[in-house]
Amino acid sequence: MVGNNNSSNSKKPWSSLSASTSSSPNEPHEANEHTRLLPNRIDSTTGPVGPAPGPGGGYLSPSDPAVSPYNLFTVRLFRSLTILFTLLAFAWWVLLLVSVFVTPPGLHIRGSPFFAFSYATVSLLTLIVLLLFFAVPSKSARTLSFVTGGVLVVDVIMILAVARLRHEEGVVGTISVVWALLVAIWSGVVGRTVKWGKAEEEERLTGRPETRRTVFEWSEVLLSTIALACIAVAVILMTLTLTLRAVDSGARPPGERYWVDEDKYQIHLHCVGNRTDGHGGKTITVLIEGGEDPVERGLWQFAEGAVKNGSIGRYCFADRPGMAWSDTAPSPLSASMASDVLSETLARAGEEGPWVLMSAGIGSLYSRVFSSRHGDQVHGILMIDPLHEDLLGRVARPGRGFWLWLRGFISPCGIDRILGALLRGRRSADRIWGRASYQSGTTIFAKLQESLVADSLTKRDVASSRAIQDKDTPVVVISSGKQLRKDREWEVKQRDLSHLTRYLEAWDIVEEAPHRVWDDLKGREVIEKRLERLVRFRL
Known part of the structure; x- marks a missing residue:
């Protein structure tokens, strides 16, 4: 009798459900979400081990997989x-x-x-x-x-x-x-x-x-x-x-930004000085191409000093895509593509030359491509410890490319930039083009783009430019003595670049200067002297 009562009570929790799905105990339940998923459990009168005790008889164990x-x-x-x-x-x-x-x-x-x-x-x-x-x-x-x-x-x-x-x-x-x-x-x-x-x-x-x-x-x-x-x-x-x-973003760049490549992005260009001399002729403009760092970090200050000293009358520089104030460009980006972007920027700004090209490090490759395409307007080339195209394999190393990608991936977290702003007093100028610019995601991306095509597209571009370079263009090579002493292959390639054209103006070796030759006082003096000679020679 007790067993029958317990069995009757165990049905109570499901009485309302049974009533809604069947008109009599002998008729099958109408399928619904619960009966479809648990057809053998919903009306069970036993627990997981045997008859369920108490008024809650028929409930499942909390550990039953059906309780989900x-x-x-x-x-x-x-x-x-x-x-x-x-x-x-x-x-x-x-x-x-x-x-x-x-x-x-x-x-x-x-x-x-x-x-x-x-x-x-x-x-x-x-x-x-x-x-x-x-x-x-x-x-x-x-x-x-x-x-x-x-x-x-x-x-x-x-x-x-x-x-x-x-x-x-x-x-x-x-x-x-x-x-x-x-x-x-x-x-x-x-x-x-x-x-x-x-x-x-x-x-x-x-x-x-x-x-x-x-x-x-x-x-x-x-x-x-x-x-x-x-x-x-x-x-x-x-x-x-x-x-x-x-x-x-509140920091204003010197110069202006110009839309390029069908108005996809903007390139920053800055020019100082008069376009015409006092006799109605065009002023020879020194067009500066930065190396591993933006032009603003060192070379800009050097150019300002050269104008004040009267060594040159005018200069311009454009930041390569992704560097300093310029937007990034789509990938891939080779030296010839960057040269096309520079040409378009100068055209949009109404800058026509004539030019004396001054470049440093890897930037010399970009200047050489530009020179080969604007030979009639280029009156001289000055290269500061330039990178040779045969050494582009160093830039294109897979390990370096992966490291740049990894740095780029974590760059949005900006731990080094945040700590620099909070603890080291880093300003906007430091982050955009100064000593902390290498931490910028745009700069890292620009260097990654450079690395990806350095030993393929860019090397081919530079080799082609050498073949069509005007052989009567005066060339000056200024090398770092420290770099030559520690890298024999670098010295051999510097000598080769001194034969870029038939007209070698000078090959100077600044003994105690680092790769950034202008950081050394003697190096700055040699650069300014040679630059003035190239500009005055064509006046």
Whole structure:
């Protein structure tokens, strides 16, 4: 009798469900979400081991696999959407990764492409973490997702509100940060939905929501919390770096920026001096090409001093794409492409020469390509410790390329730039073209572009330029004595460059000068003397 009563009581929790699906005990239940998933458990009168005790007889054990939030259509829908979003995020991530090396049409970013790539990485990692720990929601994970979303709201506002950031990030960067924001919000909403679904199913199938967790579940919660905390910290650092970029956008460049390459991006050009001399003729303009560093870091100050001393009357310089004040160019970017960009910039500014070209280090390769294409306007070439095309393999080393890519990938976090601003008093000028400019994502990207094609496209461009170079153009080579002494191959190639044309004006070796010869007092004196001679010779 007692057994019969218990059996009758055990049916009570499901009476309303039975009434809604069948008109009599002998008729089959109408299929619904619960009966379809648990056809053999829903009307069970036994627990996991035997007859269920008490009035809750028929409830499942909390550890039963059937007690799952996946029983609910809403939870399954959210998981399917999360998988779809993950596939879309992965496709976007791959596109942005490829665009660093070869820019597809419409994916060019005028600033650092690593910023958009980092936002895409944040989105992808957030979705992967969400999928891995989907069925184990936690308050800490939801909180971190919403904190990340709040910080990303600040990023979106800054990019849209600051004109320079909006110009640099463009559509691709803006889409990336908005997508990261939506993913962060989605992660929090999904976590809340799964928590609700889990509680619903536990109460329906076990009689009460389960507040305890297994050791495995606690491990999953810990791992998801650590992963999302790392993502949140990275986003906060990216926001601080973006803030520094917003501050730097207020610094006005000397000269002007000009649209080039069908108005895809802008190149900075700065000229000082009168275009005509006192007799109605054109002033010979010294066109400066920077080396491994922007022109503004050293050579600009040297040119200013040369004008004040009367050694030269006029100079111009343009920052190569990605350097200092110039936007980045699509990949790949070879020496001939950069030379075309320089020519277009000068044309748009109304600068026609005649020129004396002064260049340093790797910049000498760009000047040589420019000279070969504007031979009638080039009245002299002065190269400061120039890089020879046969040594471009050093620039194109795979290890160097990977290191540049890795530096670019972490550059949006900007730890070194943030610490420099907070602890070392670094200013906008330091970050744009000064001693901290090498930390900039645009500069790193420019050097990566240079490295990727150095031993292929650029080497071919320079070899072609040598063949068509005007052989009557005066050439001056000024070499670093320190560099020659430590690198025998460098010395051999410096000698070869002294035979670039039939007219060698001089090959000077400044014994105690480093690679940046103008950093040495004697080196500056030699450069100014030779530059003045090249300019005066053609007057």
